[in-house]
Amino acid sequence: MKKSEGFNSANKDTLLGFSIEMAAVGGYLILGFALCWLMVR
Amino acid sequence: MGKVGQTTFIGLILVLAITAAVSPVFAGTVDSQTLLERTMEYDGEAVIYVGEVIGDIMRRGEYVWLNVSDGNGAIGVWLPAAMAEPVKLAGEFGSKGDYVEVSGVFLRACPEHGGDIDIHASQLTVLQPGFTTTAEVRSDYALGAVVSVIAALALFFLAKKKTRSSR
Amino acid sequence: MSGGKWRSFKTILFYTGKIIVGIGLLMVIPLVTSVISREWNIALCFVIGFGVSTAAGYLLQYLCSECEPRISWTQGMTVAALSWLLAMVLAAIPYWLSGFWLSFLDCIFDVMSGFTTTGLTLIQDLDHVSDGINMWRHLLSYLGGQGIIVLALVFLTRTMSGAFTLYAGEAKDVKLLPNVVHTAKAIWFISLVYLIVGTAALAAAGLSIGMAPYRAFLHGLWVFMAAWSTGGFAPMSQSILYYHSLLYEVITMLLFIVGSFNFALHYAVWTGNRREIYRNIELVSFFVTSTLLVTLATFEMAKLQVYPGVMALFRRGYYQLISGHTTTGFMTIYARQFINEWGSLAFVALIAAMLIGGSASSTAGGFKGLRVGIVFKALVQDIKRLMAPDSAVTVEKFHFIRTQVLEAEYAKSAMLIIMAYIAMFSVGVVANLLYGYPLLESIFEAASVTGNVGLSSGLTSAAMPAGLKVLYTFMMWLARLEFMAVLVLFGLLARGVKRLWAR
Numbered sequence A: 001m002k003k004s005e006g007f008n009s010a011n012k013d014t015l016l017g018f019s020i021e022m023a024a025v026g027g028y029l030i031l032g033f034a035l036c037w038l039m040v041r
Numbered sequence B: 001m002g003k004v005g006q007t008t009f010i011g012l013i014l015v016l017a018i019t020a021a022v023s024p025v026f027a028g029t030v031d032s033q034t035l036l037e038r039t040m041e042y043d044g045e046a047v048i049y050v051g052e053v054i055g056d057i058m059r060r061g062e063y064v065w066l067n068v069s070d071g072n073g074a075i076g077v078w079l080p081a082a083m084a085e086p087v088k089l090a091g092e093f094g095s096k097g098d099y100v101e102v103s104g105v106f107l108r109a110c111p112e113h114g115g116d117i118d119i120h121a122s123q124l125t126v127l128q129p130g131f132t133t134t135a136e137v138r139s140d141y142a143l144g145a146v147v148s149v150i151a152a153l154a155l156f157f158l159a160k161k162k163t164r165s166s167r
Numbered sequence C: 001m002s003g004g005k006w007r008s009f010k011t012i013l014f015y016t017g018k019i020i021v022g023i024g025l026l027m028v029i030p031l032v033t034s035v036i037s038r039e040w041n042i043a044l045c046f047v048i049g050f051g052v053s054t055a056a057g058y059l060l061q062y063l064c065s066e067c068e069p070r071i072s073w074t075q076g077m078t079v080a081a082l083s084w085l086l087a088m089v090l091a092a093i094p095y096w097l098s099g100f101w102l103s104f105l106d107c108i109f110d111v112m113s114g115f116t117t118t119g120l121t122l123i124q125d126l127d128h129v130s131d132g133i134n135m136w137r138h139l140l141s142y143l144g145g146q147g148i149i150v151l152a153l154v155f156l157t158r159t160m161s162g163a164f165t166l167y168a169g170e171a172k173d174v175k176l177l178p179n180v181v182h183t184a185k186a187i188w189f190i191s192l193v194y195l196i197v198g199t200a201a202l203a204a205a206g207l208s209i210g211m212a213p214y215r216a217f218l219h220g221l222w223v224f225m226a227a228w229s230t231g232g233f234a235p236m237s238q239s240i241l242y243y244h245s246l247l248y249e250v251i252t253m254l255l256f257i258v259g260s261f262n263f264a265l266h267y268a269v270w271t272g273n274r275r276e277i278y279r280n281i282e283l284v285s286f287f288v289t290s291t292l293l294v295t296l297a298t299f300e301m302a303k304l305q306v307y308p309g310v311m312a313l314f315r316r317g318y319y320q321l322i323s324g325h326t327t328t329g330f331m332t333i334y335a336r337q338f339i340n341e342w343g344s345l346a347f348v349a350l351i352a353a354m355l356i357g358g359s360a361s362s363t364a365g366g367f368k369g370l371r372v373g374i375v376f377k378a379l380v381q382d383i384k385r386l387m388a389p390d391s392a393v394t395v396e397k398f399h400f401i402r403t404q405v406l407e408a409e410y411a412k413s414a415m416l417i418i419m420a421y422i423a424m425f426s427v428g429v430v431a432n433l434l435y436g437y438p439l440l441e442s443i444f445e446a447a448s449v450t451g452n453v454g455l456s457s458g459l460t461s462a463a464m465p466a467g468l469k470v471l472y473t474f475m476m477w478l479a480r481l482e483f484m485a486v487l488v489l490f491g492l493l494a495r496g497v498k499r500l501w502a503r
Helices: A012-038 B003-022 B034-039 B139-166 C002-026 C026-037 C040-063 C073-100 C102-117 C129-162 C180-206 C213-228 C240-245 C246-259 C265-268 C281-304 C311-323 C333-342 C342-357 C371-388 C409-434 C438-452 C466-481 C485-503
Strands: B026-029 B047-062 B063-069 B074-080 B101-111 B115-128 C164-170 C173-175 C399-400 C402-405
Touching: A012 C040, A012 C164, A012 C180, A012 C246, A012 C265, A012 C281, A012 C311, B034 B047, B034 B074, B034 C333, B047 B074, B047 B115, B063 B101, B074 B101, B074 C240, C002 C026, C002 C040, C026 C040, C026 C129, C040 C073, C040 C129, C073 C102, C073 C129, C102 C466, C129 C213, C173 C409, C180 C213, C180 C246, C180 C265, C213 C246, C240 C246, C246 C311, C246 C485, C281 C311, C281 C342, C281 C371, C311 C342, C333 C438, C342 C409, C342 C438, C371 C399, C371 C409, C409 C438, C409 C466, C438 C466
Parallel strands: B026 B047, B074 B115
Antiparallel strands: B047 B063, B047 B101, B063 B074, B101 B115, C399 C402
């Protein structure tokens, strides 16, 4: 576990963090859509 | 009435009856509350809906979305851009949009538009063009504004002075 | 003795005064909006609101300037509660003056609905409301959401700060918890990034669907603020259905789901602890409950053919379920359709989703995923205990930023709060029934209020009895303030970890 220096500002981590969150939620929505698709088949 | 008159009369009734039977059921003018409460009943029916165009006249390629409100509810109307041409003003704060009469098919869960409630219009008439209203500045509000700001400033200085002296 | 108590009281009032001034200053934002949109009378409403609030705030400061230099934690909490109530009244002044509400009680209802990020509204003629008023509505929701997070994290750091260190694994890494300043900076940075990106995305979407640029921007900003705070106020009476746009709907879903996440999670993921996104008990809980409930609801909807095809099922069925589960309250259908068109299973699934809610220490309401997860794991632990031989010691763990031991007191606390929510929900249902409303609507609306959701079956309206308006206002406030209980839980967690590592 790496040492935390508290919050500084925008850097590679924050950009990645944002992308991870958006990707996770996007994936979740796609899953939801797939579920709907399964139901109407 | 003579025999000819009677026959003509019966003939007319028959023609009307047959016409009514084969025509789509015209529900007459229906309001938003009725439509939204009895969606199943009106699903797929031809309706006449009257109301004010609100918000935005949303052009999507060759078609337009209008949201029409009759005061109790607003329903989306989908129509070709050419049919929407006479609509000029959408109502918002300080303006009343064009008052329109829409004839079309009411859909409870429109398959073309991802299951939403809408009316696919076959005819649109602008009954009354919209207009903007310029409200007069209220003198009582203006007075209230001045008084409250003066009070706030006065108390601000009082509080600052007291806080500074008590430190 | 009485002098000391009086001084303590004065301290509370002094700081309350400061916050009240803050509320007044915030009114400058809708004031400027009104001026830009040339809504002169509305602008005056906000000048008056600004004047009255700042005057009241400075008056309190003037009268109570002889106060203690430092403020204790209990005093701080009292300040929070008191300013909340005062702010509720003061923030309602511009509403009242604007003429878009039928009574001052209705205005207070809407302010509370905004602050608690609920989203139920009693506003009249929303489709013709002024930009200034719409700005204030959405700003209140946004601030309500942000405020809770700041308060929660301040409380958190106070409980966990001091000589508190964690040893993880064999590496003996010392990880100091972020102090208040860093945490606050992080919250505002993350919020700002989402504010800019979210507003831009929605504004661009608005332009692409045929809105005028100024309106596209304002709606983008407002819908973002409502989505991020999982509030659910929308600029138009048809909510998100107004836009008739899949793109708009998808963006709102992305924003309100991410907005329902715990802020500690945001902090973790944005500072390199990326695995938190799939290890966090709340996300796991939300994933499990939402998938289960969506499956049940969509299965029935497909069977009953409520919606034609996958896209309709996604945009009307799935959307409302996720909007409810995250306690946002955006709608892409009309209120009466829940009652008239949805089947019983889908209806029940939505009620459950609204009550379970989102993440703790976020803007979402409901039981919270943390509690649901903890209770489930406690159940598993009990079953394991029954099956294991008497000598075995069963230790159940869960992951919330850290992997930690599930102590008995966590499960007990979680269960108690869930029961408190259920009790409040029941009171809501009974009250609705007493006032003569039908069963389905009574259940639906009570769930919406309890979970600070904002979906409506049509029961909530200006025509509602005043007693019910007062009850809902109080319920929304109580449901939102529960975060105090969440943080007691966190406090227990903190102490528990300390004890564990001390062994």
